Amino acid sequence: MGSQEGSSASQLHVVMFPWFAFGHITPFVQLSNKLASHGVQISFLSAPGNIQRISLSLNSSPLIKIIPVHIPPVDGLPPGLDSTSDMSPALADLLKIAADKMQPQIKSILIDLKPHIVFIDFEQHWIPSIASSLGIKTFNFSVFAAACEAYVTNPYRESPTIDDLKKPPPGFPTTSISSLSTYQARDFLYPFMSFNGGPSVQQRVQTTRKSCDAIVMKSCHExxxxxxxxxxxxxxxxxxxxGPIVPDAPKYKLEEKWENWLQQFPAKSVLFCSFGSETFLTDEQIKELVLGLEQTGLPFFVVLNFPPGDGDNNEKLKNALPAGFAERVQGKGVVHIGWVQQQAILAHDSVGCYVCHSGLSSVIEAFINDCQLVMLPQKGDQFLNSMLISGDLKAGVQVIRDDEDGHFNKEDLCKAVKVVTVDVNEEPGKSISANHGKWRDFLLNKDIQDGFITNLVEEMKKMVH
Incomplete structure (x- = not known):
């Protein structure tokens, strides 16, 4: 469906206010683009340091404008850090306290803009009461899979132990997600912890959910x-x-350096491996990962990141890579530090398999670009996403890990890759590939995907008018 800027939907004005992390900002941007194409006016709020990157992803439309908001000072939080990609987990917790101090600023913006609806993230549990007093509806937009929201941030969960989190909450549906490993459950203790005397993530989520007018999920019944x-x-x-919010094709061309490197290999032969900008592997994990990729015998392109802080990243990488590795894979393997044009790389004809952390946006990008999925989740919702894709949808494979600490070895990584590449014509590779194709067709069906947004806009109009 094309632009409907002249339709009655143009009466709708929505404020988007995601948490200051690009894993949250990106889905809000993608939803903004979809809503604007259906005639909805968008005012997008974020801190100044994020605006250039956001503007590159937002479609050029008279219906979309970006409004800068300023993060108040908090002891221990250096000024000028506007997203979690620039900070440690401890600083990110201080950022939540700073965001809580934005209440007067946000109220003033809402009074000025007079939107019909404000879409908020998990963090801003204080916005519904402000918006309600101004006659504005509040929608809590979850950027996580419904499976993760149902299993973890569930009203039944208050102060769970590791053993509690290993089991589903009461009444949880019978699906392939029947339990968590010890290391996964341990990681999920985080949302229930209070930092610096402020509310925990779980308390924020439940307060937001109970006080908002509607919950919006980046998902579908299918x-x-x-x-x-x-x-x-x-x-x-x-x-x-x-719906899953399938991203638009990138507006940019792949950097010539990577285009030249990729095009020397046959179609669907290259393994692309990336874990996002805020997921960091230990030196031991990096060693097992790259040795496992080398063991496949296929060309590979690995993107790694290191936590912000002191030290030279190139030196860190040199220390993490096995002795003699760089020489052995020269010409056939690339290990790169920092950001790359992920969508354009996945779309390249030579790339056929994506080894990733199972971030929801990354998984969708793999499907639509016909890249087989090998999942190595590292934290939080990634664990549930991986179970959903490999279990319920049977459209990818997880790398086998130790229950206690999540350790994986090069053999396990290599075996998982071979299931969806070398052994793709045998069971279980054949069924995984067939299911992958089925979900790819579903995601690329423009009528189906557009229907999700059409229905959403209709529901929004009903609730406002």
């Missing part, structure tokens, strides 16, 4: 029906669906 139904049971309010 992919996550049982989890969406389970969430609906708990909150007694509308749960609206955006």
């Amino acid at each position: 992919m996550e029906g049982p989890y969406i139904d389970y969430i609906r049971q708990h909150y007694g309010k509308p749960v609206l669906l955006t």
